[in-house]
Amino acid sequence: MDLGIKGKRALVCAGSKGLGRGCAEALAAAGVDLVLNARGVEALEATAAVIRQAHAVQVVTIAADITTEAGRAAVLAVAGDVDILVTNAGGPPPGMWSDWDRDDFIRALDANMLTPIALMKALLPGMIAKGWGRVVNITSQSVKAPVAQLGLSNSARAGLTGYVAGTSRQVAPHGVVINNLLPGIHDTDRAVSLDTGVTQAEGITMEEARRRRMASIPARRYGSIEEFGATCAFLCSQQAGFIVGQNILLDGGATNVTM
Ligand code: NAP
Numbered sequence: 442m443d444l445g446i447k448g449k450r451a452l453v454c455a456g457s458k459g460l461g462r463g464c465a466e467a468l469a470a471a472g473v474d475l476v477l478n479a480r481g482v483e484a485l486e487a488t489a490a491v492i493r494q495a496h497a498v499q500v501v502t503i504a505a506d507i508t509t510e511a512g513r514a515a516v517l518a519v520a521g522d523v524d525i526l527v528t529n530a531g532g533p534p535p536g537m538w539s540d541w542d543r544d545d546f547i548r549a550l551d552a553n554m555l556t557p558i559a560l561m562k563a564l565l566p567g568m569i570a571k572g573w574g575r576v577v578n579i580t581s582q583s584v585k586a587p588v589a590q591l592g593l594s595n596s597a598r599a600g601l602t603g604y605v606a607g608t609s610r611q612v613a614p615h616g617v618v619i620n621n622l623l624p625g626i627h628d629t630d631r632a633v634s635l636d637t638g639v640t641q642a643e644g645i646t647m648e649e650a651r652r653r654r655m656a657s658i659p660a661r662r663y664g665s666i667e668e669f670g671a672t673c674a675f676l677c678s679q680q681a682g683f684i685v686g687q688n689i690l691l692d693g694g695a696t697n698v699t700m
Pocket of ligand 1: 454457458459460479480481482484505506507508529530531532533579580581582624625626627628629630631632
């Protein structure tokens, strides 16, 4: 399917690996030029080189911590006016409800709620002026149903979801659509770190931790970054212009809800 976005320009945050990289690759495959961000220069440059080679699009890189004000300023200065924004950052650490203090919450809110909000505030006016724009926020299945050990994520992402629910309806009249993608478990470094936590907590091997997790998912497997990226690219397409303010689960059926 032609997504109708060839020649558009996208900022993909936290995109050198994992889900962000999947989104960057799928957008590039649709002919979108990229501004690609992550903190580590090596993986960022390697990913950018692979994407340029595979898809013959422009990829500008900016190594910065997107969760800091200075990092965002550097990224936004390089990005300038973009048509598409994919927000993403690392997820908060796991733990139990009694583990976290105020500073832990502030860090989680900064990374997973206030950073995407700041990016939208900076870039939505340009999209509105052009009468076209797409925003995809990578959040989590924890928005639909809490993940017990990810209380910081449950909290911060719920806040972002509320903001998007209201904001998406205010910018939709201008041809700008905002949606959230809610990953369940995907085969990335984040999954390795979550599963490592399970091996330590339960005294089991990595293989057993993965086997148990897969058994709990109707699709009986982890998601791939290619599947995730393809869904993101579709949400950025011309065809997705009537999908407004939605929270789309990509979890292999793991979240046991009717709607
Ligand atoms: P990942 O494989 O660990 O990749 C994270 C990417 O983000 C890397 O490119 C990393 O590069 C970059 N990054 C991390 N922190 C950053 C920061 N502060 N500023 C700029 N770039 C940053 O993680 P993932 O699995 O793709 O997860 C992406 C998001 O989805 C996370 O918020 C995670 O909690 C959420 N999620 C993931 C899953 C899953 O199963 N994978 C499920 C639910 C939710 P550098 O380290 O070089 O910066």
